[in-house]
Amino acid sequence: MITITNGKQLRQGKTLQTIQSEVAETNRLALSVDCVIFGFDENKLKVLLIRSDLKKYEGRYSLLGDLVYPAEDLDAAAYRILKQRTGLNDLYLEQVQTFGAVDRHPAGRVVTVAYCSLVNVQHHKLKILENELHWHDVKSAVDFAFDHKEILDACYERLQKRIQEHPLGFNLLPKKFSLRELQNLYEAILDVKMDRRNFRKKFFSMDFLTDTNEMEQDVPHRPGKLYKFNYEKYEKKKKKWFGIDF
Amino acid sequence: MITITNGKQLRQGKTLQTIQSEVAETNRLALSVDCVIFGFDENKLKVLLIRSDLKKYEGRYSLLGDLVYPAEDLDAAAYRILKQRTGLNDLYLEQVQTFGAVDRHPAGRVVTVAYCSLVNVQHHKLKILENELHWHDVKSAVDFAFDHKEILDACYERLQKRIQEHPLGFNLLPKKFSLRELQNLYEAILDVKMDRRNFRKKFFSMDFLTDTNEMEQDVPHRPGKLYKFNYEKYEKKKKKWFGIDF
DNA sequence: ATTTAATGTGTAAAATACACACATTCTTAA
C-alpha cells in the first residue's frame, strides 16, 4: 500500500501527489511494498492497519506500505516500513506475492510486492504508535482500501501453510510462553480445535522447547510452566525434517 | 528476463534500447515477467532457455521474459510470453517470486516477476520453434545471464514442494501415460528413488487415474497400461485432502 | 475448607507409511 494518507506524519513516506507524478506520464509505473504485519493478542490473530483520513477512502483500512526507493532492494523497503511503523528490527519477513492488476490503484499503474511479517504485539505496544495505526482482528476485518483485502487473504493463507511446516509461531509470542498460549496461537491461526495432550506431545517430541523453570504469573487459575523456543536445537534438526532445502 | 537478444525475431518483445529508455530517466523503473518453463523429456526435468547472441552475454542462457505492457496484468503478460514462445495456451502457470535487486539488470532498475509453468515437451515439439530456444537439463544447466539461475532455483524449489501437495505432474506428461513414466517424473523432480509398489498403491488410492484400456506401444519390454488423469475426480476430492483452502 | 478451573500426564486404537518377493508378460537373441 502506498502511504497516501498522512504525508505529514511520515518522514519517508510519499504523498499521493508524489505517486501521481510517478505514474502520470505515459507508460510509467510505480513500485510499492505492502507489509501484512500480523500480531497475536487476546487469543486472536491481528493485523496492523492504518485508517485512511483521505476523503476518498474515508473509513477504509490499508496495509502498511510505501513506494520502493529507486536504489532500494525490495526486502530493504519492507524492513524500512516495518522499522518505521513498529519501531522494531529483525522481524520475521517473507515475500508472498506481487499484485499488479492494471486498475488496482486509482493513481495509475502501481505494482505492489506483498510481504508477510510477524511481530510480538506486547513488544510493539511499548513503542509509541502513530495515531492512525491499530490492530484489527484478521477474521472480522472489513472495509479495505484498494485490493488490500485480497493481499491480506493471500498472506494469511501463506501463514497458515508456513506455520504447519516451520515453527514461525514463536515470532508472535513473548520470549517466554506457556504451552496453552502456544496452542491458542495455533488454534487461532488455523481456525481449528486441537487436543491438548496431543499438542503437547507433538511439541515436546520436536524437542526445541526449553523449560525456563518459571511459571505463569497473575493468571486466575493454576499457573503453567513457561517455555522458550530454542533456536539452536531447531537449526540442527530442521534439515532432517524438511528434507531438501530448508 | 528481458528479451534483449533478438528484437528482430520477436514481434512483441522489446529491444535493449526500449528497456534502456524505459529506465534511463531518474527514478524510473521497468517491470518484466520471466517464465521458467519446465518440461520433462528423456526422464529428466528440462527448462526452456534462450541463448543470448548479444556480445555482452555471449554463450549465456536466459529465461523467457518480456517487459509488461502498460495496460497488461502480470498474469496476462506471462501467458503472452508462453503463447509466444511455445505456441501453447492454457498452460499451468503460477507466480513464484519477484526479484528486484537494484543491480540485477545492467540496463537499470528492472524488477521482474517470476512465473513457473509446465508444458508437455512432446506437444511443444510439434510447434515450430525459434532457433535460439532449447531445452536444458535443470540440474546441469549453467552459464545463466543476470540472476536467472537464482530465479530458476526458486521456481524449481517451488515445483518440488507443489508437486508433493497437488497433482501437477500431469501437465508435464502426454495425456496418456504409464505409471512408470509418472514415477520417473516424480523421481526426476524430487531427486529420489521410490518403491514401485508403494508408488502405484499411493496413486491408485488417490483414485484420479483412469485406465484407458490401452497399452504402451513400441517399448522394448512388456508394455504397461496407459492411464489418464481424471480432473473431475480430482476436483471433487482435493478439498478433502488439502483442507482449508485449496 | 470447599469449590472452581486450568494444568499435567499415558495408553490403546486407527491410519498411514514403509519394506519386501514372486509370478506374469512381452521382447529379443540364440
Next chain:
DNA sequence: TTAAGAATGTGTGTATTTTACACATTAAAT
C-alpha cells in the same frame, strides 16, 4: 521354437504416526 532377459503387476506384514480419550493435581477464589 525356445530360452533368457527385463519390466510389469500384485499383497502382506511391520513400523511409525496420528488420533481419541479420562483422571489426578495444583493454585486461585470464595
